[in-house]
Amino acid sequence: MLIQKPADIRPSEITSKENYLNRRDFIRAGSIAGASVLAGPALGAIVPDQQRARLADVARSEFSTIEAPNDYEDVTTYNNFYEFGTGKDDPHQNAQDFDPRPWSITVAGHAEKTGTFHFEDFIRLFDLEERIYRMRCVEAWSMVIPWVGISLADVVKHYQPTSKARYVAFETLHDPVRMPGQRRRVLDWPYREGLTIAEAMNPLPILAVGVYGETMPNQNGAPIRLVVPWKYGFKGIKSIVRINFVEKQPQTSWNMAAAREYGFYANVNPEVDHPRWSQARERRIGAGLFAARQPTLMFNGYGEQVAHLYSGLDLRKNY
Numbered sequence: 001m002l003i004q005k006p007a008d009i010r011p012s013e014i015t016s017k018e019n020y021l022n023r024r025d026f027i028r029a030g031s032i033a034g035a036s037v038l039a040g041p042a043l044g045a046i047v048p049d050q051q052r053a054r055l056a057d058v059a060r061s062e063f064s065t066i067e068a069p070n071d072y073e074d075v076t077t078y079n080n081f082y083e084f085g086t087g088k089d090d091p092h093q094n095a096q097d098f099d100p101r102p103w104s105i106t107v108a109g110h111a112e113k114t115g116t117f118h119f120e121d122f123i124r125l126f127d128l129e130e131r132i133y134r135m136r137c138v139e140a141w142s143m144v145i146p147w148v149g150i151s152l153a154d155v156v157k158h159y160q161p162t163s164k165a166r167y168v169a170f171e172t173l174h175d176p177v178r179m180p181g182q183r184r185r186v187l188d189w190p191y192r193e194g195l196t197i198a199e200a201m202n203p204l205p206i207l208a209v210g211v212y213g214e215t216m217p218n219q220n221g222a223p224i225r226l227v228v229p230w231k232y233g234f235k236g237i238k239s240i241v242r243i244n245f246v247e248k249q250p251q252t253s254w255n256m257a258a259a260r261e262y263g264f265y266a267n268v269n270p271e272v273d274h275p276r277w278s279q280a281r282e283r284r285i286g287a288g289l290f291a292a293r294q295p296t297l298m299f300n301g302y303g304e305q306v307a308h309l310y311s312g313l314d315l316r317k318n319y
């Protein structure tokens with residue numbers, strides 16, 4: 001078990017943990033009051049057009065960190081989601097009218113099972129879990145976020161990729177009417193990301209459908225987004241509509257935009273600096289303006305679970 005030294009525990013963390021526990025009680029109470037909406041942890045129980053339904057009583061995964069989560073406000077008001085603007089506050093401001101339902105997800109490429117599925121049908125086959133993960137943005141800030149989601153490995157196994165499938169590619173919705181940031185060519189839309197099959201089969205990545213026990217807020221990538229905790233946050237593609245099993249390494253948005261700065265792997269690595277800044281330390285959001293930056297950990301502290309995926313790979317070249 002990780003035991004924090006008292007000096008490592010900041011007052012803001014203690015407060016946010018209390019808030020978190022209160023919120024969980026609130027969510028439980030809400031779930032009793034709204035029992036018709038919820039029937040256990042299956043998301044199929046969520047009324048489709050209900051925004052912010054509660055995902056109460058979801059089991060906490062053993063992969064969760066015991067670090068105190070950031071406040072709900074931090075998690076939902078300090079975001080990167082260029083489809084709704086490039087400022088940190090833009091997604092929270094501009095995504096409120098986005099309606100993520102109905103939503104469908106297409107699974108395509110080299111797999112035994114493919115097709116287009118309603119979001120609820122896609123999700124209900126898998127167990128929901130709470131996973132409290134550190135998130136390290138490539139911009140050198142970090143948070144701890146209590147996600148609710150399904151294991152990506154379970155999803156991959158279900159669709160049975162063939163031996164030709166070496167990568168999984170993901171795409172965000174491309175709809176400039178509903179996502180006003182796409183009217184400007186700040187990126188080559190749609191936003192794209194990818195993982196190797198081995199990475200996708202690791203037990204850590206999830207497709208998250210909620211945060212803090214509630215369905216995913218729009219600004220965090222409603223209704224479903226990827227979370228890969230040992231990689232920089234930009235790998236966590238939001239509002240996914242397409243999952244494609246492919247043979248060749250897929251193009252990824254930030255690599256297409258600036259290949260010298262953002263690689264395909266994007267593993268958190270304090271020893272490989274971004275060309276314009278150091279990656280050795282990070283600013284924990286919510287820690288206060290004057291808090292010291294904390295050291296960034298190799299693979300964001302998840303090396304025990306994932307370092308073996310990269311044995312023999314030069315992580316300086318394959319950044």
Ligand code: MTE
Nearest residue numbers: 079080081082172191220233234236237238
């Ligand atoms: N997904 C899409 N579609 N568009 C984006 O702009 N930004 C990425 C990632 N996923 C982004 C995206 C970046 S840079 C980060 S750090 C995380 O989302 C931020 O997730 P959060 O806002 O939920 O903290």
